[in-house]
Amino acid sequence: MTIYAPALVRGEGPLYAALADAIERDIASGGLAPGERLPTHRDLADALGLNVSTVTRGYREAEKRGLVSATVGRGTFVTSDAATNSSMVSFEPCAPGMLELGLINPLDRLDPEITDAFRRIARRKDPAALLRYSDPRGMAEHRKAGALWAERFNVPARAEDIIVCAGSQHALTCVLGGLLRPGDRVAVDALTYPGLKTLAAMLGLRLVPVAMDERGMDPAALDAACRRDEIRALYLMPGVHNPTTVTLPDARRNEIARLADRHDLIVVEDDAYDLTDPGRIAPVGNRVPHRGVYIAGMSKSLAAGLRVAFVVAPQHLLKPLAQAVLNTIWMAPPLNVELCAMWIQDGTADRVVAAKRAEAARRYMLACDALDGLRFRGKRSGFFLWLELPAPWTGQALEQAAAKRGVNVFGAEKFTVGQSPAPNAARVSLTGTESPDQLEKGLRIVRDILSGCP
Incomplete structure (x- = not known):
């Protein structure tokens, strides 16, 4: 049997880096193909004439880059998304006329009118206070508003349980960076939010994929992963899972909460899309409040450009979270948070959420017509669909074919973790286009592509 033996470019750098x-x-x-198994450390060391320790460091470096995934007792495998860019946003300008069915836009044309809001802020007793340094946890009145916002997600909270962050991605950075250390393992769904994958790679955290079924994360698979690996935390999107749109049932949340207690896991819940389909099922963390951390973001519901999110956490975790805010940006900009707090308290935020749900519902019905004959799942007022692809299409193949026709979609490969196989599916945004007409045009192009051969 021929052993994989890569050609090393030996230069000034260390050999382990050359191997990676x-x-x-x-x-x-x-x-090397996704899912392919690499030689054992000893076999590759013998084939290349290296020390085993050099190969070990090389594999570890490749794992940090998201190229390979190692499982105790099974070996080292090329990750399913190794050849896929996991970033949701390109830093290159979009091609003119590209129809956006990949990136999810929070329907910002329905955001609150800001001119009157600034006038109200100017009439405050001391508006200049919003321009000064303040408590890294957030101003007292802003944390009070954060507790009110958390109630929309069925999360009971007091002002003293809140940390104010500059958007959900910053909140996730503070939670993972403040509560975990490089090398720690985090259990996640086998398909998960790509922003978590890139953030974990930056922080040196190891994501452990947990098998899913039509009801979300499989508790038995989570239990097995915790027994196999030393896992420190669990990341969930229980309300509307990104990308599959699955809602984790109440009974399964109970099972996962019991496992979190048994295995001493920090439970991190990021329900960015929960308000698009408010089922009001209590989060997992409500069942284990001493270990639950909940991110109640506002970007997908209200004014994404303001970058505001509220983190609800138990008292013993608040200090490291506040320190993480201090270490990253010192504090969330108080002027931005003041706008959001004002809209939460006067009912504007609720009216905007309702209007966005109504618009998303119209777009969902349009998608049902445009994709007639194809299999997909979604929420009736949700912002995206999970589209099953007919054989032999893959998500990556659809991405490439759609791009040639001027449509951007995200294949399942962008969401896979480690060596988890990517299903033949794609996430299709319903809110990325400016108008419903553009959405319908893009969806019909996708349907036409799938009616042919890859």
């Missing part, structure tokens, strides 16, 4: 570079080149060129 070689693995990366072979994945990019197609020489």
Whole structure:
């Protein structure tokens, strides 16, 4: 049997880095396929004439880059998304006329009118206070508003349980960076939010994929993963899972809460899309409040550009979270938070959420017509669909074919974790286009593509 033996470019850098570079080149060129098993450390060391410790460090470096995934007792495998860009946003300008069915836009044309809000702020007793340094946890009145916002997600909270962050991604950065250390393992759904994957790679955290079914994360698979690996935290999107749109049932949340207690896990819940389909099922963390951390974001519901989110956490975790805010941006901008707090308290936020749900519902019905004959799941007022692809289509193949026709979609490969196989599916945004007409045009192009051959 021929053993994979990459060609190392020996230069001034260490050999372990050269090995990781070689693995990366072979994945990019197609020489290594997603899911392919790599040689054992000893076998590769013998084939390349290296020390076993050098190969171990090389594999570890490749794992940090998201190229390979190692499982005790099974070996090292090329990750399912190794050849896929997990970033949701391109730093390159979009091609003119590209129809956006990948990125989810929170329907910002329905955001609150800001001119009157600034006038109200100017009439405050001391508006200049919003321009000064303040408590890294957030101003007292802002944390009170955060507790009110958390109630929309069925999360009971007091002002003293709140940390104010600059959006959900910053909140996630503070939670993972403040409560965990490099090398710690985090259990996640086998398909998960790509922003978590890139953030974990930056922080040096190891994501452990947990199998899913039509009801979300499988508790038995979570239990097995915790027994196999030393896992410190669990990341969930229980309300509307991104990308599959699954809602974690109440009974399953109870099972997962019991496992979190048994295995001493910090439970991190990021329900960015829960308000698009308010089922009002209590979060997992409500059942284990001493270990539950909940991120109640506002970007998908209200004014994404303001970057405001509220973190609800137990008292013993608040100090490291506040320190993480201090270490990253010192404090969420008080002027931005004041706008959101004002809209939460006067009912504007609720009216905007209702209007966005109504618009999303109209777009969902449009999608049902445009994608007639295809299998997909979604929420009736949700912002995206999970589209099952007919054989032999893959998500990556649809991405490429759609891009040639001027449509951007996200294949399942963008959401896979580690060596989890990517299903033949794609996430389709219903809110990325400016108008419903553009959405309908993009959806019909996708349907036409899928009616042909890859």
